[in-house]
Amino acid sequence: MTTADLILQATDIRKSFGGVHALKGASITMRRGEITALIGDNGAGKSTLVRTISGIHRPDSGTITLDGEVVSLDTPKAAQKLGIETVQQNLALVEELTVWQNFFLGREKTKGVGPLRWLDRAAMKQTASTMLGDLAVNVPPVGSRVRRLSGGQRQAVAIARAAGWGSKIVIMDEPTAALGVQETERVEQIVRKLRDQGVAVLLISHNFDQVMRLADHVWVMRAGNAVAERRIAETSGDELVSLITGAKAA
Amino acid sequence: MTTTQPDIARPSAVRSALGEARRLSFWAENAAPIGLLVLVVVFAALSPTFLSPGNIKAMLVAAAILVILGVAQSFVITTGGIDLSISATMTVGAVGFGLAWQAGAGFIASALLAIIASTVIGVINGLLIASGKVTDFIATLGTLSLATGAALILSAGKPIQVTSIELLRITTGSVGVFGYPIIIAAVVGVLGWFVMFRTRFGLHVQAVGGSEESAVANGISATRVRIAVYVISAVLAGLAALLLVARVGAAEPTINTSYLLNSIAAVVLGGVSLTGGRAKIVGPILGALLLTALANGLTLLGVSQFYQPVAVGLVVVLAALLTRFQKK
Numbered sequence: 001m002t003t004a005d006l007i008l009q010a011t012d013i014r015k016s017f018g019g020v021h022a023l024k025g026a027s028i029t030m031r032r033g034e035i036t037a038l039i040g041d042n043g044a045g046k047s048t049l050v051r052t053i054s055g056i057h058r059p060d061s062g063t064i065t066l067d068g069e070v071v072s073l074d075t076p077k078a079a080q081k082l083g084i085e086t087v088q089q090n091l092a093l094v095e096e097l098t099v100w101q102n103f104f105l106g107r108e109k110t111k112g113v114g115p116l117r118w119l120d121r122a123a124m125k126q127t128a129s130t131m132l133g134d135l136a137v138n139v140p141p142v143g144s145r146v147r148r149l150s151g152g153q154r155q156a157v158a159i160a161r162a163a164g165w166g167s168k169i170v171i172m173d174e175p176t177a178a179l180g181v182q183e184t185e186r187v188e189q190i191v192r193k194l195r196d197q198g199v200a201v202l203l204i205s206h207n208f209d210q211v212m213r214l215a216d217h218v219w220v221m222r223a224g225n226a227v228a229e230r231r232i233a234e235t236s237g238d239e240l241v242s243l244i245t246g247a248k249a250a
Numbered sequence: 251m252t253t254t255q256p257d258i259a260r261p262s263a264v265r266s267a268l269g270e271a272r273r274l275s276f277w278a279e280n281a282a283p284i285g286l287l288v289l290v291v292v293f294a295a296l297s298p299t300f301l302s303p304g305n306i307k308a309m310l311v312a313a314a315i316l317v318i319l320g321v322a323q324s325f326v327i328t329t330g331g332i333d334l335s336i337s338a339t340m341t342v343g344a345v346g347f348g349l350a351w352q353a354g355a356g357f358i359a360s361a362l363l364a365i366i367a368s369t370v371i372g373v374i375n376g377l378l379i380a381s382g383k384v385t386d387f388i389a390t391l392g393t394l395s396l397a398t399g400a401a402l403i404l405s406a407g408k409p410i411q412v413t414s415i416e417l418l419r420i421t422t423g424s425v426g427v428f429g430y431p432i433i434i435a436a437v438v439g440v441l442g443w444f445v446m447f448r449t450r451f452g453l454h455v456q457a458v459g460g461s462e463e464s465a466v467a468n469g470i471s472a473t474r475v476r477i478a479v480y481v482i483s484a485v486l487a488g489l490a491a492l493l494l495v496a497r498v499g500a501a502e503p504t505i506n507t508s509y510l511l512n513s514i515a516a517v518v519l520g521g522v523s524l525t526g527g528r529a530k531i532v533g534p535i536l537g538a539l540l541l542t543a544l545a546n547g548l549t550l551l552g553v554s555q556f557y558q559p560v561a562v563g564l565v566v567v568l569a570a571l572l573t574r575f576q577k578k
Binding site for chain 1: 444448449450453456457459460461463464465467468469470527528
């Protein structure tokens with residue numbers, strides 16, 4: 001493997017909150033067109049690491065390289081501009097609005113002349129419908145309110161929205177935590193499809209079966225460090241557990 | 251779960267509408283138009299003059315101010331806020347107009363000053379609520395008192411007579427049964443609808459009301475949206491002040507509490523949830539027409555003025571009870 005295969009390299013990331021050292025020089029890499037899982041016990045630093053990549057936290061030190069170039073991800077907006085989208089755990093959907101309105105919330109398409117502009121509803125509905133249809137089966141009509149969607153459908157909308165902006169990397173924090181078996185299966189299909197479209201996915205999951213089913217590569221975090229990496233094809237759930245607990249040295 | 255719904259043939263659409271009517275949510279969603287229809291039928295049956303062109307014209311003129319305030323209040327309530335200072339803001343606008351007019355300013359200059367005076371209150375509301383994080387209820391209750399006091403102080407508590415040809419033209423001019431005031435209110439309604447449902451800003455208003463957290467996560471400035479809705483409310487209150495001065499023929503520093511309560515009542519009748527997120531413009535306008543028709547009809551039937559607040563109160567409480575059955 002050469003570095004050209006890497007879409008993202010986070011190197012020696014340190015981050016402290018007051019006296020708490022959440023990250024003590026963690027380094028991970030993500031490869032193009034792969035699902036990279038990030039696992040570890042509660043408090044191992046997964047969320048903090050992901051938040052530095054999505055621009056929510058600024059690391060105290062360390063570098064993040066995207067596509068071979070060192071980038072500074074100071075705000076979520078900056079990360080988005082560089083093609084890093086995050087599906088928040090709460091999904092950040094407005095229930096009273098429709099699917100297409102949520103899709104374009106904050107980045108609406110408008111038409112009109114000069115300062116007099118109005119929403120290009122037809123174009124937004126069309127785009128949202130296409131983007132959702134490309135990714136998921138059983139998609140709800142884009143005119144329905146999010147309030148009426150099931151948990152899995154909401155997840156599908158949030159993921160499709162994140163994937164829909166020419167994104168290079170989509171970060172997902174426990175995307176199926178609140179879902180039933182069938183809905184989990186559907187969301188996993190969406191994640192696979194996203195990978196097949198060439199998007200690199202960073203997946204935080206507590207579910208080892210899911211990581212073994214879904215991911216291509218896995219990083220294990222323990223006590224603020226990324227202590228091990230494995231190809232999924234060359235590891236097992238048991239090994240991952242022992243790496244997380246530290247029963248097995250990296 | 252179906253992917254796409256095939257076009258439903260007309261007959262079944264009619265049938266489903268009829269089936270819908272058996273449910274409470276149908277009545278809750280359409281409280282204002284149904285209520286208006288019922289009132290019109292009842293009053294028309296009881297009073298022969300109710301549906302005469304002259305009375306319809308009078309009702310529409312009388313409804314204009316409330317329609318404008320209803321649209322204004324609807325923007326604020328869609329964000330989950332409330333503007334209790336709306337009628338006091340209108341009073342400040344009216345007194346501003348009167349003082350400017352008294353000082354010899356022309357109609358245009360006086361009208362501009364009225365709207366600017368009102369806008370000041372709106373900016374204060376917006377800053378207090380959006381930047382100062384003061385509860386909307388308390389902030390606008392405070393400015394309600396401030397604005398009322400300011401209007402009394404500025405006018406020394408006395409009404410200012412205004413005899414402006416322009417204002418006279420506004421009150422007397424009409425196209426058919428539609429007097430100029432209701433035409434102005436209709437323009438406000440159309441613009442309000444367009445801004446709410448067809449512009450980015452309107453979508454952001456609904457988003458902030460629906461879930462401020464999600465709206466902010468998607469890059470929307472909730473602070474700016476909140477300031478904007480209170481400013482819109484105040485600008486429209488200033489416009490309503492012109493119609494008020496035109497109607498009364500004077501700028502009065504009196505407290506127009508009934509306009510405040512009725513503006514909120516119109517929005518509630520219009521099916522807007524006070525928790526925010528669900529925007530409606532046509533509903534509050536119909537609500538304003540309903541409240542005006544109610545007052546007018548009761549007057550025609552010779553019911554004492556004292557009973558009118560009771561009737562308004564009953565209608566509003568009933569409507570509020572009905573909104574509990576609105577579709578989620």
